[in-house]
Amino acid sequence: MTPAARCSAAIEVLTDIVDRRRPAADALKDWGLAHRFAGSGDRAGIASLVYDALRRRSSAAWIMGSDTPRAVLIGALRLQQGLAAASVAALFSGDRFAPPPLTAEEQARLDSGTLNDAPPEVAGDAPAFVLPDLAAALGDDLIPELKALARRAPLDIRVNALRGRRADVLPALAAFDAAPTPHAPQGLRVPIGADGRGPALHVEAEFLDGWYEIQDEGSQLAALLADPRTGETIVDLCAGGGGKTLALAAETGNGARLIATDGDPRRLAPIHERLRRSGAVAEIRTPRGGKARADVLEDLDGTVDRVLVDAPCTGSGTWRRNPDAKWRLRPGSLALRTAEQAQVLDRAARLVRPGGRIVYVTCSLLAAENDAAVDGLLSRWRGRFDVVAAADVLAAGPASLPAAVRTTLHGIQMTPHRTGTDGFYVAVIARRG
Incomplete structure (x- = not known):
């Protein structure tokens, strides 16, 4: 053609x-x-x-x-x-x-x-009804961030530490001009072509042998900031296809008891092959369908050291990759997502032991899904949880990250303009002992 x-x-x-x-x-x-x-x-x-x-x-x-x-x-x-x-x-x-x-x-x-006289929702190519929330979250960076969200996304991969170091994989990807990502220690960025697409890395021998996974640098950093520890019991509560499950396993060298589940059993389907390929070890608990389905985590209530809640959200931080999603977003769908976030946070609160931590992650830029969700948890569980200071959370990540992220009332916000990643929010909430 x-x-x-x-x-x-x-x-x-x-x-x-x-x-x-x-x-x-x-x-x-x-x-x-x-x-x-x-x-x-x-x-x-x-x-x-x-x-x-x-x-x-x-x-x-x-x-x-x-x-x-x-x-x-x-x-x-x-x-x-x-x-x-x-x-x-x-x-x-x-x-x-x-x-x-x-x-x-x-x-x-x-x-x-020209766009000289265009209103912010036009100049930034975003739905008008989310502009007040985004403006409150992004301040003077509103238009630069929205413009960054309208650009094409890079192609990032995470080198699997269970197989080797980033330096071990670089020579195999030399033909693709792969280079280290700005922040994630195991990340590589591959240039995309003029058509906006990257090479088919999923057919390369190194991928098939589990040496790397395709994963945005922001997602890699969120897993690092979860600060998983060897010997801990860790639940990935909204594991989906398992991207962060694999990252947690690699970060602990398979030294933690890692349990992955998801409210939608269909989303868990890819995780089994990904675990096999990567060498990661995790227990998969798949809920059965139907209204009377059993709680597959009930035996763990009050005993878990760390619960990762990679919550269902509007995905506003991933509009670079899914641009049609922003135009299909409606106030009703935002309300549905915030209700789901409250539900999974409450489930995490029942799982975590005294002194344990909930790591709340979204790929959203909307305060309604981020700080407001944490506020909701603190209100519903009054006196039983405290937010971990951003500086302490960032200490688990690379030294370059604090200068790049935006800190919010309760968490850390990564953004395309500031961090060069998809938009990710991370907050850590500790249960009082």
Whole structure:
């Protein structure tokens, strides 16, 4: 497919997303199934166009004076990919398989449209209803952080300390120009291509042999700040696919009793193969479905040294990777997530022993899911928990981290602009002895 034909396909996919109100991944998959002639490179190129358009949906619509899929793609080509008006016009030529030519108004908008007078939710490409929360959390960094969230995310991996050191893996990834991440001691960052995609590291021999896992540096740092200790009993309460479970096992050298579970048993499916590949040791407790399902952690109540709560959240810190998620976010879904966070924090509170700790983590920038969730726990369990000071939490991480993160009332906030990571929040709450 020509670049112009890819633009036509991207407009089709964007139209499907809008008309049917569906996730971008589903629309892209269906387009690929209906156009089997498109090769993997074409599908990747179309996906990059679609995700770039979603990253800049609001600002692109602003400069183009229209929010149609065509207008958003045109605006994103300029804003996200930096194409000159003449280059965009060459793609929208009206030739075979190309989109119709630019209108006079579209050409004028491309030439003169600016974001100088755009409101913050437009300039930062974020839903308007979360702006007050984000502004309170990010202060003067609001627009820089939102702009960083609208950029493409890097490709990070965590070298598995159970297999070896970061220096041992670097030579094997030399062809991909891998380099150490700024903060995580076992992290490597691999440059992404012009299409926004990185190499297929999951098919490399080193990956298949368990030498590394694909994991954002922020997630790696969150696991480090959990400060797992050899000899402890540690529960990963919302383990999902097991990314942080594996990191905790590697950090303790398999020296802790590590138990992983999740409220949704389907999310645990990948963890078994990942454990086998990495050499990590963990006990997986999978809850059964149904209303009368048993509590698989009941025998551990009051005995656990450390509970990691990687809580379900809106994922606002991962908008670089999932740009359509921000446009599907609604006040009702935020309320649902905060209720779930209260539930899992209360479960963690029952598990942890006197003197033990809860490590609360989200991939969110919203105070409603972060400091407010910790406030809720402290209120519901009045007099039984204390927040660990940020300086003490940061002491478990690399020396470069304190200068890069933002500290909040109760925790630590990593962000794309300040830390170069996805947005992660970490708070540690200690149960009184």
